[in-house]
Amino acid sequence: MGKSINQLFETRNECPGCSSDQFITKYQSPYDEDPLRKYLYNFYLPKGIVEFEYLEGASYILCECQNCSMVFQREIPNDSLMERLYEKWIDSGITHRNYKEQGTGFHYYYAQEIMRIISYFNKPAATLSLFDFGMGWGGWALMAKAFGCDAYGSEVSAERIENARANGIKVISWDEIPEHKFDFINTEQVLEHVPEPLKTLRHLKSGLKADGIIKISVPTANNIKKRLKKMDWEAPRGTKYSLNPVAPMEHINFFTRKALLTMAAEAGLKEAIIPMSLHYKYLSLWGGTKWFAKSVLYPIPRFILKTQNYLFFRNV
Numbered sequence: 001m002g003k004s005i006n007q008l009f010e011t012r013n014e015c016p017g018c019s020s021d022q023f024i025t026k027y028q029s030p031y032d033e034d035p036l037r038k039y040l041y042n043f044y045l046p047k048g049i050v051e052f053e054y055l056e057g058a059s060y061i062l063c064e065c066q067n068c069s070m071v072f073q074r075e076i077p078n079d080s081l082m083e084r085l086y087e088k089w090i091d092s093g094i095t096h097r098n099y100k101e102q103g104t105g106f107h108y109y110y111a112q113e114i115m116r117i118i119s120y121f122n123k124p125a126a127t128l129s130l131f132d133f134g135m136g137w138g139g140w141a142l143m144a145k146a147f148g149c150d151a152y153g154s155e156v157s158a159e160r161i162e163n164a165r166a167n168g169i170k171v172i173s174w175d176e177i178p179e180h181k182f183d184f185i186n187t188e189q190v191l192e193h194v195p196e197p198l199k200t201l202r203h204l205k206s207g208l209k210a211d212g213i214i215k216i217s218v219p220t221a222n223n224i225k226k227r228l229k230k231m232d233w234e235a236p237r238g239t240k241y242s243l244n245p246v247a248p249m250e251h252i253n254f255f256t257r258k259a260l261l262t263m264a265a266e267a268g269l270k271e272a273i274i275p276m277s278l279h280y281k282y283l284s285l286w287g288g289t290k291w292f293a294k295s296v297l298y299p300i301p302r303f304i305l306k307t308q309n310y311l312f313f314r315n316v
């Protein structure tokens with residue numbers, strides 16, 4: 001990667017998903033001037049702080065790869081600024097409190113997903129090793145452990161590592177990943193944050209069993225072209241034109257379905273088809289009609305219409 005004027009940023013010279021150098025710039029604006037300045041201020045203030053002095057001279061540059069259609073930020077924070085962002089700007093006390101205040105639905109979602117995974121392998125849970133890459137506060141790994149699986153996780157944040165260890169999750173480092181042979185590797189809202197997603201995926205694959213599965217779940221925005229045309233920095237998160245899928249500093253990679261499949265192919269992985277019966281196997285009707293619509297109908301966009309960025313991959 002090249003150097004930007006601001007030494008805390010690096011410039012990407014190729015697509016981080018497929019390594020192509022054929023990409024076009026879709027949008028560009030300095031970080032420390034409006035509308036980015038205002039956006040960052042409003043985004044980070046509820047989470048902690050924002051330090052504009054670290055952003056001077058750097059620009060938010062959105063590019064689109066002409067080969068795989070991935071949308072990526074060209075100037076990204078280097079390792080030390082990333083660390084500052086995730087450790088200081090985002091207050092871990094606030095995120096931990098938010099995590100602890102999650103309702104039962106949050107954990108129930110993990111429980112359903114893990115039951116489906118165990119069912120897919122059709123083996124006793126105690127014989128399966130599951131690894132959550134970028135585990136955050138450990139909710140997923142902890143649920144895997146509750147079902148009797150061998151539960152592993154990784155994190156860069158010291159506080160989250162300590163929290164996981166205290167909860168009996170086996171914490172491993174990046175370098176230790178290839179020493180393992182996991183049945184299942186979970187990446188939930190992680191690959192959109194990493195500087196080199198293709199390299200990361202290849203590394204994860206080195207820790208996967210021959211017949212193992214890697215899940216990639218990243219933000220979805222099927223109308224991304226319209227969002228990039230409008231570039232409405234005021235659009236609230238979760239609304240039609242929200243720019244959260246390409247959020248400055250954090251969502252440095254935005255994957256279309258094509259981009260995910262291209263990156264996986266580059267890493268020697270292909271989509272694994274999960275039988276529909278498994279998706280419905282562990283659903284119950286306890287949650288009422290609203291819950292039913294959300295839970296029972298959700299596999300349709302994911303697996304039939306293929307409009308959600310939630311995919312399982314296996315070795316080619």
Ligand SMILES: [Zn+2]
Nearest residue numbers: 015018065068
């Ligand atoms: Zn690409």
